[in-house]
Amino acid sequence: MTGPALPVPSEIDTPFALDGATLEGFRRNGHTVVRGLASASEVARFAPPILAQERRLAEKAPPLAERGTYFKAFLQGHNLWTRDEAIKPFVFSARFARVAAELMGVAGVRLYHDQSLTKEPGGGHTPWHQDQTYWPLDTSDTITMWMPLVDVPETVGSMTFANGTHLRGDLGPWVIGDESEAAFSELVERDGFETATHGALKAGDATFHRGWTLHRAPANPTTLMRSVMTIIWYADQTRVSANLAGVRAMDHQFWLNAIPPGEVADGPLNPRLWPR
């Protein structure tokens, strides 16, 4: 299928060297941190258009007190690259996509979608969940980059991961909410999973986690907007899953152009971003 035109290569496409400990930690734990992945000048270039999209969402959102657990956790913007050409080189970055491929140990990756995740001042916790519950992709080679565009202090914090949960695959049917928090808290306790966080992050640092890695994030007790941009990729040549039940049906329509199950997931919103 024909995809979107790729932006003219720029600084954001230059390589970034990962060390052996990062690769090994990611394989073992299903998550890692890569500090300084985007430079200060790259954050200065891409944060303004992304934060403009975030403001648009914040203006339309009902007061926090009127929202349930899911909508208290974050404001969500999707595929911002389709809304503003200025954001496209960030989402299509060959550097980020190559890091994603190298961490997973796959030859190439395609874009699933991007997502801004803003935890507002006073925003609630993000309950335990597995991202891949939502994704109709016939692979476990899926990965999310979570990059703050502002410095995130310890008091706000980044995500907490349950080490090694990616190796167990699907841990249950729960989507993000009070039930997932209760069920997965019990599972983490029962099965003795160690939990870990990468703590405070600077703008341009990033965490990466696999689609089946169980994770959550703390509430935001500060007055800071926790502005985060995420990008999700999957291994090139991945096929659409036969399981389109529940929340997966919506993702299938939105992000995979409703490509039939069993066919290669290479829709018009899913350009191959590494290798170029």
Ligand SMILES: O=C(O)CCC(=O)C(=O)O
């Ligand atoms: O930003 C958050 O609070 C949660 C993010 C998350 O769950 C994810 O990126 O998969």
